[in-house]
Amino acid sequence: MGQITLQGVQKAFGPVHIIKGADLDIADGSFVVFVGPSGCGKTTLLRLIAGLEDVTDGRILIDGKNVVAVPPAKRGLSMVFQSYALYPHMSVRGNIGFGLKMAGLAKDEINRKVEAAAATLNLTPYLERKPRELSGGQRQRVAIGRAIVREPKAFLFDEPLSNLDAALRVQMRIEVTRLQKQLGTTAIYVTHDQVEAMTMADKIVVLNGGKIEQYGSPLDLYEKPANLFVAGFIGSPKMNFVTGESALQRGAFTIGVRPEHLKIERDGAGGWPGTIAVAEHLGSDTFLYVDAGQLGMLTARYIGELSLHAGDRVSLVPEPARIHRFNESGNAIRG
Amino acid sequence: MATRQTQYLARSLLAPAVGLLFIWMIVPLALTLYFSTLHYSLLDPGSEAFVGLENFRYFLTDPAFLASLQNTLVLVGSVLVLTILLGIPLALLLDQPVVGRNIVRLMVIAPFFVMPTVSALVWKNLLMHPVSGLFAWLAKVFGLTPIDWFNDMPMFAIILIVAWQWLPFATLILLTALQSLDEEQKEAAEMDGASGVSTFIYITLPHLARPITVVVLIETIFLLTVFAEIFVTTGGGPGLQTTNIAFLIYSQALIQFDVGSASAGGLVAVVIANIVAFFLVRIVGRNLEA
Numbered sequence: 001m002g003q004i005t006l007q008g009v010q011k012a013f014g015p016v017h018i019i020k021g022a023d024l025d026i027a028d029g030s031f032v033v034f035v036g037p038s039g040c041g042k043t044t045l046l047r048l049i050a051g052l053e054d055v056t057d058g059r060i061l062i063d064g065k066n067v068v069a070v071p072p073a074k075r076g077l078s079m080v081f082q083s084y085a086l087y088p089h090m091s092v093r094g095n096i097g098f099g100l101k102m103a104g105l106a107k108d109e110i111n112r113k114v115e116a117a118a119a120t121l122n123l124t125p126y127l128e129r130k131p132r133e134l135s136g137g138q139r140q141r142v143a144i145g146r147a148i149v150r151e152p153k154a155f156l157f158d159e160p161l162s163n164l165d166a167a168l169r170v171q172m173r174i175e176v177t178r179l180q181k182q183l184g185t186t187a188i189y190v191t192h193d194q195v196e197a198m199t200m201a202d203k204i205v206v207l208n209g210g211k212i213e214q215y216g217s218p219l220d221l222y223e224k225p226a227n228l229f230v231a232g233f234i235g236s237p238k239m240n241f242v243t244g245e246s247a248l249q250r251g252a253f254t255i256g257v258r259p260e261h262l263k264i265e266r267d268g269a270g271g272w273p274g275t276i277a278v279a280e281h282l283g284s285d286t287f288l289y290v291d292a293g294q295l296g297m298l299t300a301r302y303i304g305e306l307s308l309h310a311g312d313r314v315s316l317v318p319e320p321a322r323i324h325r326f327n328e329s330g331n332a333i334r335g
Numbered sequence: 336m337a338t339r340q341t342q343y344l345a346r347s348l349l350a351p352a353v354g355l356l357f358i359w360m361i362v363p364l365a366l367t368l369y370f371s372t373l374h375y376s377l378l379d380p381g382s383e384a385f386v387g388l389e390n391f392r393y394f395l396t397d398p399a400f401l402a403s404l405q406n407t408l409v410l411v412g413s414v415l416v417l418t419i420l421l422g423i424p425l426a427l428l429l430d431q432p433v434v435g436r437n438i439v440r441l442m443v444i445a446p447f448f449v450m451p452t453v454s455a456l457v458w459k460n461l462l463m464h465p466v467s468g469l470f471a472w473l474a475k476v477f478g479l480t481p482i483d484w485f486n487d488m489p490m491f492a493i494i495l496i497v498a499w500q501w502l503p504f505a506t507l508i509l510l511t512a513l514q515s516l517d518e519e520q521k522e523a524a525e526m527d528g529a530s531g532v533s534t535f536i537y538i539t540l541p542h543l544a545r546p547i548t549v550v551v552l553i554e555t556i557f558l559l560t561v562f563a564e565i566f567v568t569t570g571g572g573p574g575l576q577t578t579n580i581a582f583l584i585y586s587q588a589l590i591q592f593d594v595g596s597a598s599a600g601g602l603v604a605v606v607i608a609n610i611v612a613f614f615l616v617r618i619v620g621r622n623l624e625a
Contacts, residue, residue, distance in 0.1 A: 052525070072525050073525065073526060073527065073528030077526070081523060083517065085519035087523075087541075090537075098524070098527050098537070099528055102527050102529045102530075103528055
């Protein structure tokens with residue numbers, strides 16, 4: 001079991017309020033991603049759950065039990081650190097088994113569990129190696145092995161893939177997701193990369209300035225962002241925001257349209273006319289950055305190749321059903 | 336960078352410095368070699384004559400040689416053990432966040448900046464003096480007989496002084512190493528359920544293996560040649576109890592005025608230092624790899 005509940009959790013370092021009251025319900029077995037820009041408090045929130053920081057106020061419940069006064073090791077959670085934090089003088093076997101050794105398990109039982117974990121992660125040939133003799137991806141897997149071997153109630157991942165190169169990151173992303181589904185253990189995963197968040201999560205927590213902006217499934221966040229921040233943060237390229245007359249016509253202070261929901265018309269009639277400033281041709285997609293005069297720069301995405309080039313005049317027509325409306329304070333207007 | 340031209344330039348620019356260093360080193364060494372083969376007594380000027388290896392035979396068969404060799408090893412070994420055993424807890428303490436940590440660090444490091452002669456004098460006259468010293472006063476406060484350090488336990492007194500001087504060095508090196516210990520590793524150990532003691536044994540101590548090696552190697556080099564502390568306090572005595580190799584060579588040259596035999600002793604000391612270095616690198620040097 002690994003149900004984690006946060007109730008009014010706050011954290012302040014001296015006068016600086018990092019977490020301004022977080023309420024959250026994480027269901028057993030779910031994969032929850034904390035995402036937000038740097039400094040939003042996502043790592044701090046994770047460390048509060050881990051017990052590496054003390055909460056200033058509020059309660060953290062694991063399986064219904066308040067753990068704010070419980071030391072990290074006793075919370076039954078395990079953590080994968082950004083730097084992996086492997087013990088450099090221990091072999092892979094020693095690293096994975098360290099927690100079990102500290103728990104006072106018998107040697108042959110430790111070996112059995114370590115070997116089982118290593119087999120799950122394809123680390124068996126490397127068990128006797130030192131971390132420095134491993135590649136980045138292998139080190140990453142050792143760090144994960146150290147987490148799974150203790151059969152925790154939940155895994156905590158602190159930006160674990162940020163030190164890997166792009167190709168490996170995609171591969172590890174899939175491996176971590178598959179492993180979590182296979183073990184069925186609750187996971188909390190911190191990242192600043194919204195693609196990782198969208199692809200891995202059952203549910204995403206978007207954090208900004210120490211507050212939870214929205215909590216929901218990836219597609220919920222994409223289709224129904226609660227406010228301007230979530231709308232701008234989720235989705236790549238970023239959502240276009242338009243204020244002024246076009247917005248007022250639709251009864252909103254600001255309207256947002258995702259680049260993929262702008263229809264591109266070659267002759268500048270109707271919609272929002274403009275001149276292409278930059279055209280990016282990726283083969284699979286075409287991104288157009290259009291200077292739309294008073295509306296500012298708009299981004300449009302076309303699936304497939306579209307032979308338009310910088311300097312061409314186009315008109316962008318938003319899909320009416322896909323327009324997001326926001327009021328003065330930046331919150332979404334529904335209905 | 337590594338074109339032929341830059342290599343040539345680098346070498347020609349380095350050449351004067353390397354040449355000067357080489358001369359600086361080779362002239363005294365060559366002269367020592369030369370003197371070691373002469374009968375050369377300052378009491379009998381003009382009588383210099385080639386005697387082959389006679390000086391070496393004389394120096395090595397002198398009963399004082401073995402005694403001083405043993406004293407040298409005892410001194411080096413004891414100071415190494417003391418500085419490391421005390422340096423580790425001190426470094427751990429100084430690594431804690433306390434008020435005025437910078438001042439405390441400065442104070443701990445201060446003995447290293449005191450000249451050996453000065454610190455030996457302070458210890459001799461202010462601390463260890465059997466009549467007016469601080470230790471004697473303390474002993475009398477508790478109704479004990481003051482210890483006459485330099486007569487009753489001269490070697491121990493020297494070890495104390497030298498260890499006091501080198502403790503800051505060991506502490507400083509270990510402290511910087513502690514500060515480079517990855518915070519996330521300690522947190523990982525905490526998550527793994529390691530207690531403070533286990534973290535120290537399994538995480539901190541292995542991390543300190545390399546700096547301890549550095550401390551051992553560097554201290555050994557300097558401790559083999561401890562001289563001022565002995566010269567100022569005991570003068571090598573009583574008897575030969577605190578005479579180490581360096582002091583023995585000094586006494587050959589400037590007490591017995593036998594330059595030839597002192598030169599031979601100097602060369603023997605070089606050989607001993609190299610033997611010690613060879614074994615040290617063998618034993619602890621592997622910590623320095625990779």
